[in-house]
Amino acid sequence: MGKQNPKTRVSQFYKLNRDQTTLDFVDVPIGNDIPVFLDPSRIRSMETAWATECSSLLQHFFERLLEHIRANNEASGLRMLEGLSERNEFHLGFSKGKSQGSGIGREFARDFWGALSNSKAGKTGLLKDLEDACLFIDGVGPDRISDAACNILRGPLIKYTQDMCVYYGIPLENGVDSGPIWNPETDRWEDSLIDLPVTPFGTLLLVPKITVRHRFVYNAQSYYTHYLLPKMQEYEKSINSGLVETLKNGNERVTKKALRSKYGADKLAVADQTQRHPDALENYRRDVKRTSIPLTHHILAEIENIDAPRFNKLLDNVQGLPVGRDSASDYENAIESLLSAIFFPSLSTPTKQHEIHEGRKRIDITYVNSAKSGFFAWLSANYAAAHVFVECKNYGKEVGNPEVDQIAGRFGPSRGQVGLLICRSVEDGARLEKRCRDTALDHRGYIIYLTDEDLRRLVKEYTDSNGGDEYPLLRKKFNELIM
Template identity: 35%
Template sequence: MRISDIFGLNKSQYELDFVDIIPSRDLPLFLDPYLISKMDFPLARDAYKTLQNYFQYLLDLLRNEEIRQAEELFSYLGETNELCLGLSEGTPAGKGMGPTDAENIFASLMESEAYVTGLMEDIEDFRIFVPNVDKDKVSDMTANIIKKHLIKYTQRQCALWDIPLQEGVISGHFWNPATRQWEIEYTNMLVHNEKKIILVPKKFVSYSKAYSSDVYFNHFVLNFYQNKHLKQQSSLVKYRKDKTPYVTKKSIKKDLPKPNKEWLADFTLRHPKVFEQFKAETIKREQRVGNEDLSNDDLTSITSYLVDRLDSIPVGRKHANDYHKMVVGILELLFY
């Protein structure tokens, strides 16, 4: 059952600002920091400022060779099962960041020149340049850092839809940009079957397919080498029947060393404009999920129902709350 069913909201995904999760299993969606960075509304701006605050502080510690403190800072980036997002099979548990994963990723980061050279500017760049980091782990890292923002968002959504919260629940660690420390607090949280649940805005999640090392290599790095070989008229250049020259990506792959993330970092240091182009164009490719991706509900049927339901609500103060909730849902459908 989805959250909307559990708490009797009688709302479709089209009418809800948050991802209508199924607490018993993970949805294959991911918090996308790159997507968040390009959004211009208060929650997104505040969340990304917190991400940047953490990441820049981590890099400062590493560059100042305060390794022990940096490692401790990194150790809090475990998996956040409260979101019910990611790649877990069955009950949300874990293909994301466990304690061992955090240790291994930190070790990989220490072996990489990406942070020393200033190549890594944003937390999403972990996925491009640091071995053993992909969308699931970046999503978990993001969730931990901005957890306080997401808890406050959950509290607001629960107030809006009259979903009961449990008082005095331990929040789990979150990053406080003011103190530059991991903190924990007791607060009001959404709890179902003794499981804490944190809601996530639909705008914050994607399938995270575009901002990846594979896309960077196959669609930007290889394109760079195609143009280079054409300009140099190298031995990899072939000709079509109309004498048009071309170079296949397959031939370039054979000509290059087998790429890994360290190789990508080295390439990027030598050709930074290629990475700049990748970052600039990725936002056009990386799209937030649509309601149709999250639900099998038929939009035509939903709109017809909403029109009929709106017309059926009696006038008067007694029914004002029902009318307000109906209008909120309709506005969400219209403007998402």
């Protein structure tokens, strides 16, 4: 194989014929890191089944650790922390050169335990989530929280990696050490031999790109300045403390500079004042969850120093294919690449040929609806749309009742009742539109059909809006189904 360049991307190393725009995972270098972090608050803001599993696992781990702190059970606490090993399978962070990892590790585990157990935040219930440690514990920053979260979530991330390898055709090797996996039922780290991808630089674990951020949301100084200090100012005014100044116009003020001078501005002071003003932390957590959004394609391209997304090229790959059954598989793959690009981050985790009804039916492409804003979020809030289904018809003829009935038969109350029927062209658009409307009126689901021309318009709308998530064409077509 020869000497490999550590900067080679996963997509390049495995010759996937894709780039970050059309991949669901972070396309990391196989031997180096890229400066993004897995952000627990990003996961908590998602409302998918996978995110719920991850959030529960993070919550369980941290609650158990805090129980050991309150019980002064140092041995058990250290065993938990030492499992957050400094491994380099994820390739996220700020390591220079070869990936180093910045997990907890044995040496830092003792320091971290000492900081947690000696902190009022650790014993009084102030700490609730793993990322809270960024606000109150010295020596804990985004890189350590990200690596710790990756290790706690190793089990779900292994399953995600295996699924992505099967989906994109990345080879798996047998008998690979899993590394420590946290088992919430036994409260122990466990390991086993499993199937994982391995590069010349070691085992590889993939992370969904929808879960990462370039800058960690939790920031001690931002929290202190914009949330805690205003509460402290209100309190000082309410007791008419010596920090209150009366201005010439009769107004009173307490400066943030005076508060920092009196109470300090380090993490110990932040923890102490948060105990006195807990509403500040609750407001901060709420706003972080509300405003936590994934990175866009263009930001990822800038961070990773790769070419900007070329959506028109993806469209050309679809429309350059010949019509007919012989190109059906290539057409489905090209459609998936295009939709995965223009619908991210609203739709994620695509699955092709997903089996339902015990394998008796298959869905060409299934997406998880991860939207927090825009058209797909509106769909999820008002209709059964936990998943969005796509059927691809590389037809040069009329799409009729059988095709409409086929996708309608894939719907279900729990799976979702919204789908896209993608075809090359239609001879009678009004008739197909009526068939889709009849399906909606019969309560059999909502089908939006898209032709080659519709896809071109969809891409133009997306690029003109700089990656907006409103998708006016989809909303117009959906309104025609229900009005």
